[in-house]
Amino acid sequence: MATIDIQIDDRHLKATPGATILDICRDNGIDIPTMCHLEGLSDVGACRLCLVEIEGVRKLQSSCTTKATPDMVIQTQTDRLKNYRRITTELFFAERNHFCAVCVANGNCELQDLGYKVGMDHVRYPYLSADCDLDATHPQMVMDHNRCILCTRCVRVCAEVEGAHNWDVMNRGFNARIISGFNTPWGESTDCTSCGKCMHACPTGAIWPKSATMGKLEKNPAMIGELVKKRRMDR
């Protein structure tokens, strides 16, 4: 198969045409943190953690949505990018209510892992503590908006993989909230199939099964990518 030549962090690499910069980086062991990206789902470029510098492009580009083109020269680990990744992480923590010690996802949380990865020892910004609800109306699962980072992985997995489109986003800006079934309590939504994919796709402790106790939550987000791959093979 034809390949293209690109350069990432001063390494000369061969890449498949049409592959995103993030795919190429992951194939070659270059670590770029992400939150809204999940293998198997469409990419939206919302978390801005995977931004990279591309020579000749004025703006920073999200590597999950940008396809590599021949002879692209990319930097993924500059001081500026690292600083911005840390600020983004801090803003995630400052926006709502992320206290690991009392969270069901403690020890099994992508946001917590991100904090360690970018070296966030404390949050330099004032906590905004958005006023959020908790929806425990579903018989098996709970949606705690306080821990939601609006990555929309639940929205996409429900629409794109399960095909139910129970989840969506309501309001805008700081007041944006994930909603279930046109803003009805989750337990009353007629769209939800209770498949639990949203729970596995959720990177934090926002969606969790009622069976899980504190710090004992087990999620398997990679399952989503595997599922999508198997379906493609069946076709």
Add this chain to the structure above:
Amino acid sequence: MNRQEFLMLASTAKEKKDTFKHTICVCSGTGCASAGSEDVLQMMKADIRSRGLEMEVSVIPTGCTGLCTQGPLVQYMPANTIYQKVRVSEVQKINEAQLVSHQPIKAMLLFGDTRPEPFVNATDDPFFKKQLKIVLKDCGEMDPEDIEDYFAHDGYKALDKALFLMTPEDVIAEIKHSRLRGRGGAGYPTGLKWESVYKHVNDQKYVICNGDEGDPGAFMDRSILEGNPHRVLEGMAIAAYAIGANKGYAYIRGEYPLAIKRIELAIRQARRSGLLGTGILGTDFSFDVEVRIGAGAFVCGEETALIASIEGKRATPTARPPYPSEAGLWGKPTLINNVETLATIVPIIINGGGWYSEIGTPKSAGTKVFALAGKINHSGLIEVAMGTTLREIIYEIGGGIPGGKAFKAAQTGGPSGGCIPAEHLDVKIDYEALMNLGSIMGSGGLIVMDEDSDMVDVARFFMEFCMDESCGKCVPCRVGTKMMHDMLDKICKGNATQADLDRLVELAAYVQDTSLCGLGSSAPNPFMSTLRYFKKEYESKLHATSAIQAAHGND
């Protein structure tokens, strides 16, 4: 309707217009309408009828003449005499003076209350004299609800010329030659944009008119749509012919009911006349336009969000590339142009790209419409050649600052723009000059501030706007604008320290560099430009805090 019939219709319309000795234009733009111009119009018609002059004098509602604070405005053509703040009870008196005794009533003329010698011919007034009206040329002199009046003003002649005398390539070359740049704010060369959509081969392409004007204090696009909707439609049709599209959408914000009504009426009239639809003027070119009404989100002015909105989705921007020229509406190549850009196409096609490119400055050709507002004597809608200085706009056209107060700053580009301080009053306005000063041309909002304005408060106001209008998709804009607003609020309230300001500066660079779309990446601009020119105002608020803290010994 074939070409022959169209040309016949156009010349009949012109002849009909020429039979009138006078035309009385009653401004029916939103500004004048809210001041009661509809009643004035009805009274005017009744008075002309009672004088038995209806064969000599035509009375028409028109679009905006420009001086929204002086409305309702009544303009007598061809004398160009304008009366201001006309009341129903004054109509008879004015008609008597204009049509019978031929002695204009000076005190009631435009600026009759403020100028010692108001101008009988309004074109001599500095407000109009310094302007160059290309986009707004027919706005105040034509009935926007009557396609025949548009025909009488050479309407659809540019489309006729493009269809019969030019290939799509010729049209694009002409637009490139004109050096026209997008009037929505970013200033991307229009010809290049058209060419890139043209080059993407696809049997389905779209043209979108972006009429989601959302900057606070801006009303250029509204006035164009209200005053000359056919001109915008004609521009869309020419664009569609050039790029190979057969379907267009006019996306108008819901807060503009009159603009929506008039563009919808114009579309129906154009369809009936065979100027929209299949086989336009007997050619094999087909094009039709539908209106889509925005629901009040500022972010819909961003082109990818606007496209999502037309598709019926939540209006959130998407990462580019792919650009709309490659994969836009429903994944098809799409051209999005702002209202003012599209309204500029017709004169360029008629007069040639060379004619247009000679107006303005070396890098920014043509004219720009501005909505002049704030602490200024003549609030309103103006159009000036690029390269006009800010001083000319504010002191000659705008008539200076009320109460003889000192000019402090002009805010351009709305929440994405910045402030220009007094030391740069002589800047010749064009895209680059404003950028160099840390502001942007933007869509054309120009808000004047006097010595009493608190610049930190101005920054807080615009940040609050961006915070409220952020769609919430990306983190820097959703959380960053909220954080920045809270910090600015803290400074305004005198509770901030130098450390807070430093953090704010760091956050501003972050939000600018990392946001997904233009809303977020330009949101820090008002803060950064006020900090650049009015740092002392920020510092004075900080010092106060330090003093309090020192007094309490808790620093």
